[in-house]
Amino acid sequence: MPVRLHLDRLLVQRRMSLAELADRTGVSAANLAILKAGDARALRFSTLDALCRELACQPADLLTWEP
Amino acid sequence: MPIMRTLGPGSLSSFMKAVLDVVWGLLLVVLAILGASLLYGVLAAFNPAMPFARLVLFEGLDPLQAWAVVLARLGTAVLFVGGVLTIVSSLRKIFATLKAGDPFHPDNVTRLRVVAVGLAWLELVRYAVWTLGALLPPQAAPDRPNLSLTAWFSILVVVVLAEVFREGARLRRESELTI
Numbered sequence: 001m002p003v004r005l006h007l008d009r010l011l012v013q014r015r016m017s018l019a020e021l022a023d024r025t026g027v028s029a030a031n032l033a034i035l036k037a038g039d040a041r042a043l044r045f046s047t048l049d050a051l052c053r054e055l056a057c058q059p060a061d062l063l064t065w066e067p
Numbered sequence: 068m069p070i071m072r073t074l075g076p077g078s079l080s081s082f083m084k085a086v087l088d089v090v091w092g093l094l095l096v097v098l099a100i101l102g103a104s105l106l107y108g109v110l111a112a113f114n115p116a117m118p119f120a121r122l123v124l125f126e127g128l129d130p131l132q133a134w135a136v137v138l139a140r141l142g143t144a145v146l147f148v149g150g151v152l153t154i155v156s157s158l159r160k161i162f163a164t165l166k167a168g169d170p171f172h173p174d175n176v177t178r179l180r181v182v183a184v185g186l187a188w189l190e191l192v193r194y195a196v197w198t199l200g201a202l203l204p205p206q207a208a209p210d211r212p213n214l215s216l217t218a219w220f221s222i223l224v225v226v227v228l229a230e231v232f233r234e235g236a237r238l239r240r241e242s243e244l245t246i
Contacts, residue, residue: 032246
């Protein structure tokens with residue numbers, strides 16, 4: 001899919017583990033792993049809201065479109 | 068009066084699954100008996116020394132002709148019960164998923180298609196029996212079947228239901244990967 005989610009990059013920048021992010025956002029570690037691997041088919045606004053809040057970023061920092 | 072649930076353990080689906088299990092077992096027994104009878108009939112038709120080999124069921128027919136009629140009917144019964152068994156077998160598996168509260172299991176699409184094909188098979192067997200019955204002596208020929216619009220309509224409904232379940236399974240897959 002041309003839309004990519006840069007969760008791994010932001011986690012490194014914030015020095016945060018996947019488990020910690022799961023704990024903070026309430027999204028399960030398994031689902032975050034699916035997001036990180038780029039296997040998700042859709043992303044809820046509520047999930048995006050939680051990720052942006054805990055990673056202190058904008059949606060554009062997380063998502064990019066690559067043709 | 069409490070309303071009975073339709074899905075999950077202890078629901079109407081659970082009850083139906085139990086009924087289908089019993090029917091499936093009985094059909095297996097019936098099929099085994101019919102199969103054994105068919106085999107015995109084939110042997111007895113060509114061996115007059117065997118018990119019950121000299122059949123006099125139809126007036127004016129010699130034993131070999133009588134056995135031909137009986138074997139044709141037994142063969143039809145085997146095809147018919149086999150078709151019903153296939154349908155019940157698929158329904159058992161479908162109701163097992165309903166009992167588990169998972170109606171849009173991807174395999175249910177194929178199972179519903181099998182039910183539709185099974186129902187069509189039963190109808191076609193009826194017509195084939197009547198058509199081939201024309202070859203039998205008049206006193207042994209089966210009755211002419213009615214064209215059952217209800218049966219063909221049911222088959223179409225099951226085909227459409229299979230597509231509905233296919234869409235349901237697709238949506239379930241999508242929702243599983245929506246985070």
